[in-house]
Amino acid sequence: MKNLILFDIDDTLINTKLLKKLQMETLANTLGVSSQEIENFRLIYLNNLKRTSDFSTNDYLQQLANYYNFSFLDLKRTFWHPINFQKCLFPESVEILSKLEKEKYQLGIYSEGFTDFQKHKLKVNNLLKFFAPQHTHILRRKMDPKVLESLPKGTIIIDDKPSVINYLKKLSNIIPIHIIRDNKYQSNKNNENVISGFTELIPLLDQLSKPL
Numbered sequence: 001m002k003n004l005i006l007f008d009i010d011d012t013l014i015n016t017k018l019l020k021k022l023q024m025e026t027l028a029n030t031l032g033v034s035s036q037e038i039e040n041f042r043l044i045y046l047n048n049l050k051r052t053s054d055f056s057t058n059d060y061l062q063q064l065a066n067y068y069n070f071s072f073l074d075l076k077r078t079f080w081h082p083i084n085f086q087k088c089l090f091p092e093s094v095e096i097l098s099k100l101e102k103e104k105y106q107l108g109i110y111s112e113g114f115t116d117f118q119k120h121k122l123k124v125n126n127l128l129k130f131f132a133p134q135h136t137h138i139l140r141r142k143m144d145p146k147v148l149e150s151l152p153k154g155t156i157i158i159d160d161k162p163s164v165i166n167y168l169k170k171l172s173n174i175i176p177i178h179i180i181r182d183n184k185y186q187s188n189k190n191n192e193n194v195i196s197g198f199t200e201l202i203p204l205l206d207q208l209s210k211p212l
């Protein structure tokens with residue numbers, strides 16, 4: 001049986017930095033204000049949260065609608081429209097998931113945030129079909145030992161965040177793979193399990209499956 005591979009969503013499968021920018025522009029156009037004004041509102045909203053993954057789209061949109069005296073439902077419809085989510089899918093994501101599926105890897109998700117929002121990113125991009133529901137973990141707090149300890153030995157988790165990778169390194173049943181798309185950091189690769197994009201994933205998996 002091949003290893004289970006779990007993917008992070010934000011900035012791993014989806015270009016979340018771009019998504020934030022596009023969503024801000026869409027909200028600004030809808031409300032007839034500048035992107036900067038929307039960004040300021042977002043920063044104030046974020047400042048009042050304990051953690052950025054506590055960001056609740058409904059709560060945020062409700063506050064925004066109240067502030068600008070705009071229809072919450074219309075704002076919500078604009079925000080959840082698939083177009084921006086589809087523009088932000090890394091094109092290589094579909095390719096690698098199809099390849100891994102053909103090679104009989106079991107695939108899943110290991111993501112942090114609100115389930116409806118995270119699943120929406122997968123659903124509108126037609127990615128849900130790749131992931132086994134029992135291996136789709138969307139948690140409010142990612143570094144949750146309960147879930148991680150229950151994963152089979154040799155589970156591979158791919159993530160872009162250094163803090164997540166460092167946490168996963170401590171767990172004996174997990175093999176973390178750090179995806180760093182930013183060229184600036186490529187010199188840090190060393191012997192760690194680091195990839196700069198999904199084209200490097202299959203060669204690394206082959207290397208990992210070889211006996212030492």
Ligand SMILES: [Mg+2]
Nearest residue numbers: 008010011160
């Ligand atoms: Mg991420």
